[in-house]
Amino acid sequence: MISGFMRTVLGGRVVSALLLAAGGCLHAAASAQAAFPSKPVTIITTFSAGSGPDAMMRAVGEKLSAQWKTPVLVDNRPGGAGFIAINAARAAAPDGHTLLMHEGDAISALPHLFKSRRFRVFDAFEPVGVLYDTPFFVVVSSTSPWKNVGDLLAAAKAKPGALTYGTWGVGSTAHLQSALFEGKAGVRMLHVPYKEMGQLYTGVSTGETDWALGAMASTQFAYQAGRVKYLAVTRARRLPDMPDVPTLAEAGGPANFEASGFVALLAPKGTPEPICERINKDLLAAVASPEVQARFKTFNFEAAPWSPAQTRRAIETRTAAYEQVITSNGIRLD
Incomplete structure (x- = not known):
């Protein structure tokens, strides 16, 4: 039998250990955020070079590059129903230095259009934010x-x-x-x-x-x-x-x-939440700049100040809506 004194001592040790562990996690999260970015950031996109979304991402990328003091590169990989870009991005290290830029509605529908691929957005990616939203x-x-x-x-x-x-x-x-x-x-x-x-x-x-x-x-x-x-x-x-x-x-x-269309930014699964939050914060600041807003106005693009959590909900909501319409209309691409 363990005495009350020993229980108190052991309990204190457990509490101390838990506090140390929690402190270590917080320190690791803070370190991960502080260390980002430590090299150029690559944004892999499904959009073709010279397209409207590509031009907007490059304009925003210039602002991010100035904030981060490191190059922001746009890697255009169109085709393959988006899977060329998806597969390249999901294979990257989950450290925030590689992101996927994809039409939000399109990636929301992929799980139901290509059932044989067993693709689920948030099994492969973490939500980061939205470049813009545009009305139809x-x-x-x-x-x-x-x-x-x-x-x-x-x-x-x-x-x-x-x-x-x-x-x-x-x-x-x-x-x-x-x-x-x-x-x-x-x-x-x-x-x-x-x-x-x-x-x-x-x-x-x-x-x-x-x-x-x-x-x-x-x-x-x-x-x-x-x-x-x-x-x-x-x-x-x-x-x-x-x-x-x-x-x-x-x-x-x-x-x-x-009806509208939005362009989402996603990070490989396992990217630390503090890094996703940091990118989101800096993305919103870049999009809000007068220069980017002037570019947006040309095409009636609208800033969508969504958090990572709001980006996740938007994709999940559309995924559910599209499942119904895809099933009822017998739409399949595989």
Whole structure:
């Protein structure tokens, strides 16, 4: 039997040991954060060189490089449904010096589009933050007789399965969000996938395809030329820079539907939380700079000051929503 005195002594030792262990963990976490970055940081991205997201990341990278006093490199690895970049990033050391830049909606849908790969986002990565968020517009030809989304939906209900909506590919963000829109509006339309965004919005402008969802960055070439018009913005509020474009609900669309695209930054699984938090803090500061904000304004990109936890929730929420629409529409890519 252990005496009360011995229990007190042993208890004190246990408490001391626990305090020392906790202190060691805190010291290790602080050291990890203080040591970052100790070498150039590489951002592996699914986007092509010269694309809008690539240009924005390079602008932000310049700010991060100045903050960190070390180069920030952008490594473009498009193709393979995003898995070329994903596999390269997930194989890197989990120390914050290699990050993945991926379209948030696309990576959210991958587990359900490619079930045979058994890919789960947060089995492979830690959330870091978001580069930007961008609203979508309901885009139709400038010669379309539809004056609002209510007209579009009335035409769809009059001829189920006859109206066409275009996207930049089967399983793309535009495809999944358009299918969600169909469900919310209670209509059935025909999906027309294109190989490239330029072809898609050219097809909409000529009337080859009835309508499409699209961000300003990918549609402004046709919009500024007067070849397409925006029936609505898929946001709860009008955009300050485009006050004449109504929201989806104002234009006669479903009131409980919003569509947008965001670009996420992720770190290899096991990257210490303090490093992810440090990168997030510095990312938000870089995005908030006047120079980057001026670049964002050109394309109606919006800063998304999400924490790592909020980034995780955004991806998990979309993963659940896309599972339902992918299953109900029989969409598979493997």
